[in-house]
Amino acid sequence: MRPQRPAATSRQRLLGLLLLLLLLLLQLPAPSSGSEPPKGKQKALLRQREVVDLECTFTKMRSNSALRVLFSGSLRLKCRNACCQRWYFTFNGAECSGPLPIEAIIYLDQGSPELNSTINIHRTSSVEGLCEGIGAGLVDVAIWLGTCTDYPKGDASTGWNSVSRIIIEELPK
Numbered sequence: 001m002r003p004q005r006p007a008a009t010s011r012q013r014l015l016g017l018l019l020l021l022l023l024l025l026l027q028l029p030a031p032s033s034g035s036e037p038p039k040g041k042q043k044a045l046l047r048q049r050e051v052v053d054l055e056c057t058f059t060k061m062r063s064n065s066a067l068r069v070l071f072s073g074s075l076r077l078k079c080r081n082a083c084c085q086r087w088y089f090t091f092n093g094a095e096c097s098g099p100l101p102i103e104a105i106i107y108l109d110q111g112s113p114e115l116n117s118t119i120n121i122h123r124t125s126s127v128e129g130l131c132e133g134i135g136a137g138l139v140d141v142a143i144w145l146g147t148c149t150d151y152p153k154g155d156a157s158t159g160w161n162s163v164s165r166i167i168i169e170e171l172p173k
Contacts, residue, residue, distance in 0.1 A: 055142040073164025078120040083154030102129030
């Protein structure tokens with residue numbers, strides 16, 4: 001014959017139920033207010049055989065935060081002789097100065113002059129960085145195409161036959 005266990009007291013049952021309830025509450029997501037704005041934004045375009053100019057307006061919530069930006073898409077540069085092009089971000093029309101500009105370059109030494117041909121490579125690339133010192137409020141973020149200092153300009157384009165996107169994220173300092 002098995003010995004019978006003593007019946008649990010109502011106090012022990014209550015403690016067990018409270019512990020179970022506490023464990024369930026810890027697993028629930030924190031409540032959020034409906035007015036809390038998103039902390040990130042993405043804008044993407046799909047284009048075939050044409051230049052893509054990407055610009056996105058972002059609502060920055062805090063003046064003491066940084067913006068992390070990312071461009072991902074196809075970049076192209078072609079030329080017969082040496083050339084260089086620069087892709088860079090602007091914030092409300094100005095380049096980032098805190099801490100440094102956010103940029104990428106493509107440099108080509110030369111095509112093949114003896115065959116009278118050019119190098120024409122479309123490459124998926126990214127331009128990414130952090131910008132500080134931008135006040136709270138609406139911020140126009142754009143990716144621009146420019147020239148490199150002391151180098152000739154080539155035939156460049158942004159976006160071709162693929163999705164190009166800008167991702168913007170606000171980060172605390």
